[in-house]
Amino acid sequence: MMHLLRRRLILLLGVLTPLLGLGLIAAPSANAVIQPFTQTVDIKVTIPGLGAVSFPQGTMASTFDTDNGKITGNLSLPQTTIRSRTPILGLPIADITIRFEPVGQATGQGDFHDNITMNQLTNFRVVSVRPVLTPWLNLAGNNCRTNRPVQLTFGGNQNNVLTGNFTFPYFSNCLLQNISINSMLGGKRTDLQVKLTITSGDNNH
Numbered sequence: 001m002m003h004l005l006r007r008r009l010i011l012l013l014g015v016l017t018p019l020l021g022l023g024l025i026a027a028p029s030a031n032a033v034i035q036p037f038t039q040t041v042d043i044k045v046t047i048p049g050l051g052a053v054s055f056p057q058g059t060m061a062s063t064f065d066t067d068n069g070k071i072t073g074n075l076s077l078p079q080t081t082i083r084s085r086t087p088i089l090g091l092p093i094a095d096i097t098i099r100f101e102p103v104g105q106a107t108g109q110g111d112f113h114d115n116i117t118m119n120q121l122t123n124f125r126v127v128s129v130r131p132v133l134t135p136w137l138n139l140a141g142n143n144c145r146t147n148r149p150v151q152l153t154f155g156g157n158q159n160n161v162l163t164g165n166f167t168f169p170y171f172s173n174c175l176l177q178n179i180s181i182n183s184m185l186g187g188k189r190t191d192l193q194v195k196l197t198i199t200s201g202d203n204n205h
Contacts, residue, residue, distance in 0.1 A: 033066050034063050034064070034065055034066075035063065035064045035065075035066060036061070036062070036063050036064075037062055037063075037064060037198055037200065038059060038060070038061055038062065038198070038199050038200045039059065039060045039062055039073070039196045039197055039198050039199060040057055040058070040059055040060075040196070040197045040199055041057065041058040041059060041060050041075060041077060041194065041195070041196060042054075042055075042057050042058075042194070042195040042197075043055045043058070043077065043100075043192070043193070043194050044192075044193045045190050045191065045192055045193075046190065046191040046193075047168075047185065047188055047190050048188050048189065048190075049184065049188070050082060050084075050184065053080060053082055053098075054080065055077055055078065055079075055080045055100070056077075056078040056079075056080060057078075058075065058076050058077030058078060059075075059076050060073040060074065060075045060076070060106065060196070061073060061074050061076075062074075062106075069109055069110045069111070070107070070108070070109055071106075071107065071108035071109065071110065071116075071118070072105045072106065072107055072108075073105060073106040073107075073108075073118075074102075074105055074106070075100070075102045075106050075120060077099075077100045077102075079097055079098060079099035079100075079127055080097070080098055081095050081096065081097045081098075082095070082096045082097075082098065083095050083096075083132075084096055084184065093131065093132060094129050094130060094131045094132060094139070095128075095129075095130045095132065095135070096126060096128070096129050096140075096181075096184075097126070097127040097128045097129075097130075098124060098125070098126055098127065099124070099125045099127050100122050100123075100124065101122060101123040101124070101125050101145065102120055102121070102122045103121040103122055103123060103149045104121055106118055106119065106120040107119050107120075110158070113157075114157050114158045114159060115155065115156065115157055115158070116155055116156070116157075116158050116162065116196075117153065117154075117155035118153070118154055118155065118162065118194070118196075119151060119152065119153050120151075120152045121149045121150070121151055121152075122149060122150060122152060123145050123146050123148075123149050123150075124145065124146045124150070124168065124169075124171075124185075125144065125145040125146075126140045126144040126145065126171060126174060126177075126181055127140075127144075128140055129144075129174075129177050129180075129181070139175060139176065139177050140174045140175060140177045140181065141173065141174060141175040141177075143173040144171055144172075144173055144174035144175070144177065144181065145171065145172070145173065146168070146169040146170070146171055146172075147169055147170055147171065147172045148169050149169075150166050150167070150168070150169050151166070152164065152166050152192060153166075154192050154193075154194045158196070161193050161194065161195050162193070162194040162195070162196065163191070163192065163193055163194075164191075164192045164194075165189060165190060165191050165192055166189075166190055166192060167187060167188065167189050167190065168185045168186055168187060168188045168190060169186065170182050170186035170187065171185065171186055
């Protein structure tokens with residue numbers, strides 16, 4: 001990964017060897033290790049017509065290959081709720097709860113200038129659509145999700161927020177809400193912001 005991650009791992013784990021000289025490693029080394037660490041994950045998406053939507057903070061249990069800078073991680077992210085409103089008066093209509101459903105691991109690569117690129121394949125699931133006036137009803141059913149996974153790619157400097165964009169696939173199996181959910185989300189080009197913060201490592205590996 002990048003030089004900043006290496007410095008943070010040293011401070012967090014107190015590991016001086018072989019991480020001390022990672023910024024200069026360019027060829028395979030007999031001292032290379034797979035180093036586990038944990039990150040918090042803060043994600044915000046900006047959806048046309050809905051604006052910015054922040055997900056509650058999640059976590060990613062990751063590994064870092066000190067030989068080649070490759071990163072893998074298992075993303076866990078709480079669901080979030082969006083309140084839809086009428087386009088003219090802005091009156092509340094329904095609360096829509098959305099969940100990330102990652103497909104496989106996140107993968108990434110860093111360089112020696114603190115830059116990082118990450119990839120995560122994911123489905124999006126609409127957990128519920130609950131009208132404001134009748135919140136006990138879930139109009140979306142139990143299996144409303146994107147009809148295919150979408151690749152999320154985001155990157156930038158580790159010191160800053162990582163950015164990217166993606167297009168929502170269309171949703172299916174949403175009972176009578178297929179049309180309304182797809183008009184709100186399906187096919188929308190969406191901006192993505194991700195902040196990764198290292199919180200801990202594992203000295204036992």
